[in-house]
Amino acid sequence: MKVTKFGGSSLASAEQLSKVLEIIKSDKQRKFIVVSAPGKENPVDTKVTDSLIAYHDAYVTGAELSEIQNSIINRFKRIIEALQINPKLIDIITKDILSLSQLPQEDNPYLYDTFLAAGENNNAKLVAEYFRQNGLKARYINPGQAGLIVSNEPQNARILPSSYDKMEKLREYEGILVIPGFFGITADNHICTFSRGGSDITGSLIAAATSADLYENFTDVDGMFAAHPGVVKNPHSIKELTYKEMRELAYAGFSVLHDEALIPAYRGQVPLVIKNTNNPSHPGTKIVLERSTDKNPVVGISGDDKFISINMSKYLMNREVGFGRKVLQILEDLHIRWEHMPTGIDDLSIVIREREMTPIKEKEILTYLTHNLEVDEVSVTKNLSIIMIVGENMKSHVGVTATATKALSENKINITMISQGSSEVSVMFVVNSKDEKKAIKALYQAFFKE
Ligand code: ASP
Numbered sequence: 044m045k046v047t048k049f050g051g052s053s054l055a056s057a058e059q060l061s062k063v064l065e066i067i068k069s070d071k072q073r074k075f076i077v078v079s080a081p082g083k084e085n086p087v088d089t090k091v092t093d094s095l096i097a098y099h100d101a102y103v104t105g106a107e108l109s110e111i112q113n114s115i116i117n118r119f120k121r122i123i124e125a126l127q128i129n130p131k132l133i134d135i136i137t138k139d140i141l142s143l144s145q146l147p148q149e150d151n152p153y154l155y156d157t158f159l160a161a162g163e164n165n166n167a168k169l170v171a172e173y174f175r176q177n178g179l180k181a182r183y184i185n186p187g188q189a190g191l192i193v194s195n196e197p198q199n200a201r202i203l204p205s206s207y208d209k210m211e212k213l214r215e216y217e218g219i220l221v222i223p224g225f226f227g228i229t230a231d232n233h234i235c236t237f238s239r240g241g242s243d244i245t246g247s248l249i250a251a252a253t254s255a256d257l258y259e260n261f262t263d264v265d266g267m268f269a270a271h272p273g274v275v276k277n278p279h280s281i282k283e284l285t286y287k288e289m290r291e292l293a294y295a296g297f298s299v300l301h302d303e304a305l306i307p308a309y310r311g312q313v314p315l316v317i318k319n320t321n322n323p324s325h326p327g328t329k330i331v332l333e334r335s336t337d338k339n340p341v342v343g344i345s346g347d348d349k350f351i352s353i354n355m356s357k358y359l360m361n362r363e364v365g366f367g368r369k370v371l372q373i374l375e376d377l378h379i380r381w382e383h384m385p386t387g388i389d390d391l392s393i394v395i396r397e398r399e400m401t402p403i404k405e406k407e408i409l410t411y412l413t414h415n416l417e418v419d420e421v422s423v424t425k426n427l428s429i430i431m432i433v434g435e436n437m438k439s440h441v442g443v444t445a446t447a448t449k450a451l452s453e454n455k456i457n458i459t460m461i462s463q464g465s466s467e468v469s470v471m472f473v474v475n476s477k478d479e480k481k482a483i484k485a486l487y488q489a490f491f492k493e
Contacts, residue, residue: 048246051082057125080162163223180218193227210252243304251311266328356390438467450489
């Protein structure tokens with residue numbers, strides 16, 4: 044039995060939906076279908092979820108609503124008409140979209156979530172009706188009926204552990220169930236969404252709760268590429284990847300799947316595959332607990348920009364008890380998340396994402412380090428990128444870092460920092476952002492082409 048999730052681009056138009064129908068028809072094991080809201084039909088199009096945000100904002104600021112309401116309704120209407128789905132559904136969806144502007148604004152922490160969830164909720168109804176009209180025994184089921192009960196954290200919901208038992212019962216339903224992704228219901232019956240892109244999480248939760256044999260995540264690419272196709276020309280797609288490798292690659296720029304979507308499938312030990320709605324015969328990328336085929340030390344190379352580092356040095360830093368804690372304390376006080384902390388004997392750098400810093404926070408940190416911690420030197424380096432080479436097999440290979448540094452040095456790329464965790468799943472290089480693309484190309488060449 045399989046849980047199959049379709050992302051917004053797979054459901055953006057009538058044409059895409061007909062591909063989805065064929066995919067479901069072609070495999071009887073596809074029993075739980077999780078859907079996103081319709082995404083972009085073309086690069087300049089707007090995702091329904093983004094239109095719902097605009098609708099919410101117009102509602103709370105008292106702006107004119109009919110234009111945005113109509114644009115959302117028309118998105119669904121166009122699909123329904125093109126697929127000749129029962130036109131009654133247009134009335135149902137219209138009523139639902141209009142009813143959002145009757146919701147109370149005061150004391151309603153779930154208002155935003157309720158607007159957003161309308162995208163997936165109405166789309167699930169549409170998909171179920173379309174399946175039914177094409178001979179499939181399918182029905183829509185909402186997250187409340189499905190037992191997906193979540194915490195009271197608007198836009199950041201988490202599943203309540205007790206939900207798993209309830210959701211396990213989904214196995215008993217006959218036929219195909221179409222479930223809207225992205226949101227659950229709180230114990231006190233409010234709609235509460237996961238963070239953006241959260242339909243992946245719904246699919247993963249259902250796969251884990253029902254002990255599915257496979258969680259299929261359909262998107263618009265042939266799985267995960269070994270490097271970003273915008274940087275490396277025609278990179279190969281990865282056949283198999285472990286959960287740990289996926290997490291490391293996703294951390295630095297591979298955004299094929301929501302970060303949190305890995306955990307439930309991982310804990311439930313359900314294998315996951317990323318496939319392409321536009322090319323369903325391609326095997327895609329399988330995410331597994333243990334890789335069986337590819338014994339290469341490196342499976343993929345990722346990179347992400349917009350990092351900065353706070354660098355400090357102090358003579359005899361290594362002998363000063365509590366120095367590290369005091370540095371991290373100031374970050375905690377300023378509510379700054381840090382990512383990496385490469386150290387030397389007398390120096391220490393803290394790498395953070397650029398968005399965590401403001402000019403005021405930067406000034407406070409520098410003053411604190413100089414006056415309270417009496418460091419000898421302190422500086423902030425901007426425009427940094429992180430490059431990761433990822434592969435669980437690195438731990439059983441000697442010379443992987445040597446190959447990487449050789450490739451970087453031959454391309455005259457200065458490595459600002461280097462770091463490897465004890466699990467040896469990845470090696471991270473910090474470089475100036477101007478060298479990021481060059482570095483990824485050089486590493487791809489070194490690990491996959493030579
Ligand atoms: N529609 C939601 C979003 O755009 C959730 C999803 O597609 O996964 O974030």
